[in-house]
Amino acid sequence: MSDFNIETGTVTTPKDFLAAAVASGLKAEGLDLALVYSMVPAQAAAVFTVNKVQAAPVILSRKHVADGQARAIILNAGCANACTGDQGMADAKETAVLAARVLGVAAEEILVASTGVIGRPLQMAKLRQAIPEVNRLLSPHGGEMAASAIMTTDLVPKHFSLTLDLDGVAVHIGAMAKGSGMINPDMATMLCVITTDAAITSECLERALRRAVDKTLNRLTVDGEMSTNDSVFILANGAAGNTLMRTEDEHFATFTAALTQICLALTRAIAADGEGASKLFIVEVSGAKNEGEAHRAAKAIANSTLVKTAIFGRDPNWGRVVQAAGACGVDMDAARMSVDFAGMAVVRDGQPVPFDAEAMRSALAAGEVHAHMHLAAGPAGARVYSCDLTYDYIKINADYTS
Amino acid sequence: MSDFNIETGTVTTPKDFLAAAVASGLKAEGLDLALVYSMVPAQAAAVFTVNKVQAAPVILSRKHVADGQARAIILNAGCANACTGDQGMADAKETAVLAARVLGVAAEEILVASTGVIGRPLQMAKLRQAIPEVNRLLSPHGGEMAASAIMTTDLVPKHFSLTLDLDGVAVHIGAMAKGSGMINPDMATMLCVITTDAAITSECLERALRRAVDKTLNRLTVDGEMSTNDSVFILANGAAGNTLMRTEDEHFATFTAALTQICLALTRAIAADGEGASKLFIVEVSGAKNEGEAHRAAKAIANSTLVKTAIFGRDPNWGRVVQAAGACGVDMDAARMSVDFAGMAVVRDGQPVPFDAEAMRSALAAGEVHAHMHLAAGPAGARVYSCDLTYDYIKINADYTS
Numbered sequence: 001m002s003d004f005n006i007e008t009g010t011v012t013t014p015k016d017f018l019a020a021a022v023a024s025g026l027k028a029e030g031l032d033l034a035l036v037y038s039m040v041p042a043q044a045a046a047v048f049t050v051n052k053v054q055a056a057p058v059i060l061s062r063k064h065v066a067d068g069q070a071r072a073i074i075l076n077a078g079c080a081n082a083c084t085g086d087q088g089m090a091d092a093k094e095t096a097v098l099a100a101r102v103l104g105v106a107a108e109e110i111l112v113a114s115t116g117v118i119g120r121p122l123q124m125a126k127l128r129q130a131i132p133e134v135n136r137l138l139s140p141h142g143g144e145m146a147a148s149a150i151m152t153t154d155l156v157p158k159h160f161s162l163t164l165d166l167d168g169v170a171v172h173i174g175a176m177a178k179g180s181g182m183i184n185p186d187m188a189t190m191l192c193v194i195t196t197d198a199a200i201t202s203e204c205l206e207r208a209l210r211r212a213v214d215k216t217l218n219r220l221t222v223d224g225e226m227s228t229n230d231s232v233f234i235l236a237n238g239a240a241g242n243t244l245m246r247t248e249d250e251h252f253a254t255f256t257a258a259l260t261q262i263c264l265a266l267t268r269a270i271a272a273d274g275e276g277a278s279k280l281f282i283v284e285v286s287g288a289k290n291e292g293e294a295h296r297a298a299k300a301i302a303n304s305t306l307v308k309t310a311i312f313g314r315d316p317n318w319g320r321v322v323q324a325a326g327a328c329g330v331d332m333d334a335a336r337m338s339v340d341f342a343g344m345a346v347v348r349d350g351q352p353v354p355f356d357a358e359a360m361r362s363a364l365a366a367g368e369v370h371a372h373m374h375l376a377a378g379p380a381g382a383r384v385y386s387c388d389l390t391y392d393y394i395k396i397n398a399d400y401t402s
Numbered sequence: 403m404s405d406f407n408i409e410t411g412t413v414t415t416p417k418d419f420l421a422a423a424v425a426s427g428l429k430a431e432g433l434d435l436a437l438v439y440s441m442v443p444a445q446a447a448a449v450f451t452v453n454k455v456q457a458a459p460v461i462l463s464r465k466h467v468a469d470g471q472a473r474a475i476i477l478n479a480g481c482a483n484a485c486t487g488d489q490g491m492a493d494a495k496e497t498a499v500l501a502a503r504v505l506g507v508a509a510e511e512i513l514v515a516s517t518g519v520i521g522r523p524l525q526m527a528k529l530r531q532a533i534p535e536v537n538r539l540l541s542p543h544g545g546e547m548a549a550s551a552i553m554t555t556d557l558v559p560k561h562f563s564l565t566l567d568l569d570g571v572a573v574h575i576g577a578m579a580k581g582s583g584m585i586n587p588d589m590a591t592m593l594c595v596i597t598t599d600a601a602i603t604s605e606c607l608e609r610a611l612r613r614a615v616d617k618t619l620n621r622l623t624v625d626g627e628m629s630t631n632d633s634v635f636i637l638a639n640g641a642a643g644n645t646l647m648r649t650e651d652e653h654f655a656t657f658t659a660a661l662t663q664i665c666l667a668l669t670r671a672i673a674a675d676g677e678g679a680s681k682l683f684i685v686e687v688s689g690a691k692n693e694g695e696a697h698r699a700a701k702a703i704a705n706s707t708l709v710k711t712a713i714f715g716r717d718p719n720w721g722r723v724v725q726a727a728g729a730c731g732v733d734m735d736a737a738r739m740s741v742d743f744a745g746m747a748v749v750r751d752g753q754p755v756p757f758d759a760e761a762m763r764s765a766l767a768a769g770e771v772h773a774h775m776h777l778a779a780g781p782a783g784a785r786v787y788s789c790d791l792t793y794d795y796i797k798i799n800a801d802y803t804s
Contacts, residue, residue, distance in 0.1 A: 053728030118721025313800025319520025398715025
């Protein structure tokens with residue numbers, strides 16, 4: 001992958017994008033409604049949660065993005081609008097209609113995303129008032145506010161940008177995400193909005209997005225929970241003026257690499273800012289039968305509460321890595337496996353290797369900890385991004401606040 | 403299932419069984435080596451972890467139990483003898499040889515179980531000294547000590563007994579287990595020993611054990627982790643003098659029901675005493691396509707860190723139950739599903755139902771909390787036994803004690 005310079009721009013860094021945010025009252029306090037808008041028609045693509053229970057905004061947005069066109073994305077925190085039955089679908093539709101009306105576009109050009117409590121209705125009276133307000137505030141400098149408005153228990157807003165050169169034309173990508181944080185009693189929902197001024201067909205845009213997300217946001221796990229609302233949206237408005245990308249040529253490859261890199265930056269930022277997390281935990285699996293099994297083993301290790309608490313406690317307890325991988329059902333050769341924990345060899349060819357436990361404790365104190373397991377069962381590998389499990393995770397999720 | 407009266411007897415409650423325990427020094431303090439012995443030849447059966455990484459004692463015991471005969475089980479805490487390579491297998495074998503020598507039986511008649519740190523060798527010098535000692539202490543009153551010796555972070559020893567009547571002959575079953583507790587840095591290993599003075603063929607014994615475990619101990623999850631060492635052993639020495647059970651007749655059905663009930667008592671006791679647990683959490687899934695999917699959905703709910711922290715925090719956040727079930731990939735009809743949380747209806751036919759949040763908070767304060775989800779996708783159901791996720795779980799597993 002080419003290396004691009006990741007900067008701290010926003011969804012309004014690409015040309016002809018505006019954004020804004022307001023406090024609608026859906027949350028007890030703070031910004032909770034964001035709008036991202038392309039001043040010109042844009043190609044659009046999205047990927048959504050594969051949870052069997054899907055929130056109304058997910059169902060609606062999937063429909064609206066199906067034609068590869070969209071103009072704006074409206075996102076609220078404070079209510080997931082999930083498990084809300086027929087009323088929930090009516091509310092999601094009304095949200096799109098309200099946004100379309102103030103923007104002067106068709107309702108089908110609006111994508112909708114929600115994060116918050118499951119099973120409670122959207123307070124539409126508040127949205128009816130707030131949507132015209134957020135429209136009035138739209139500006140080319142609104143990206144930062146929009147990134148703040150979608151935060152829940154995230155400690156830091158997450159937004160990045162980069163510039164790529166396509167035959168002398170500067171093309172920009174901007175992105176923002178909210179992570180697996182919750183406002184109690186929220187779900188751990190991941191929402192992500194990416195904007196670009198690249199000229200690209202919607203087919204190519206969707207292909208690029210799927211490839212980028214598959215290697216990055218789909219390799220992210222904070223607590224193994226998959227929300228009813230997870231959504232990643234991308235809008236491409238062509239304002240950069242590059243030659244339209246319409247096939248998988250060199251420009252498409254460069255664009256996909258850039259998109260992957262910005263998604264990776266979001267992935268690392270979300271993992272490091274996971275609920276209660278004290279450090280980023282990166283799991284690498286190699287020697288798997290195929291990539292699916294590599295991914296499954298890496299997720300099993302990253303989601304193991306025993307491994308995660310060991311990482312938190314700086315406990316050189318590498319046996320938990322082996323146990324988690326062995327329990328997840330993937331092919332492995334226990335007599336030939338190898339394991340590195342916090343950068344130190346602990347198993348080679350199935351035999352334990354002596355290591356300096358004090359040195360490992362120091363290594364485990366770093367802000368980023370790596371585990372690597374070689375399954376000795378094939379050629380495939382995968383990497384997963386996660387975090388440790390701490391007292392604060394329990395605190396955030398057990399408080400009596402619903 | 404018939405109801406049997408569960409009592410607090412032990413593995414020495416059935417006739418002609420002896421047991422003992424000593425402090426061998428494998429643990430820093432306390433009893434850590436237990437021996438259970440049948441004074442007469444016994445039929446034997448066992449079920450083991452399906453983790454791809456299996457500890458040396460698991461591999462050895464599977465071999466020794468294959469002929470359906472065994473005389474004794476030797477169990478140690480403080481060291482799992484897992485990921486210990488060739489030396490580990492040699493040590494497990496030597497443990498069996500040492501126990502066989504003092505008992506005057508063949509090494510193949512000894513079953514071996516270990517729980518403790520992964521990746522460290524067994525301290526054989528200590529076992530060479532302790533095995534003759536534990537043999538000298540064998541007694542018909544040793545069941546309680548044996549149950550204590552296999553405890554790790556378990557707060558209470560777990561042992562039960564019951565008596566069943568087979569045509570006027572009193573048959574006894576005794577059982578002990580250690581739960582998913584850890585001595586840091588142990589694995590969450592479940593070890594279980596069941597004794598009975600029933601006369602039964604080894605084929606029938608194994609069938610009865612598999613059926614009982616499938617409905618009970620296999621439906622237990624504390625933290626979703628499966629150990630390299632999980633083992634359930636049963637010895638049947640025929641001392642009760644009942645007519646030999648050799649087919650699936652009425653006596654076999656009664657015996658299997660009794661065995662299932664004692665395994666259920668162990669399951670509930672292990673779940674309630676899970677690491678850091680403040681309450682028993684029972685998940686019931688109905689309306690699944692088949693029993694496998696029902697079990698998978700129930701385990702997904704029971705293992706969800708979000709659900710578990712809500713149970714701990716008495717948070718009426720039933721949306722997490724729906725999210726966990728939806729994420730696990732089983733068939734469900736979100737438009738027709740129903741959910742009860744802490745005994746109260748919260749979703750009916752896919753629509754949220756108003757409920758009294760204060761009343762639910764009170765219900766969540768009980769020592770036993772139930773969740774029920776109807777998937778509306780078929781006729782099958784399953785029940786899973788678990789516990790909540792608390793600060794103490796993190797504390798137990800994150801301390802710097804390895």
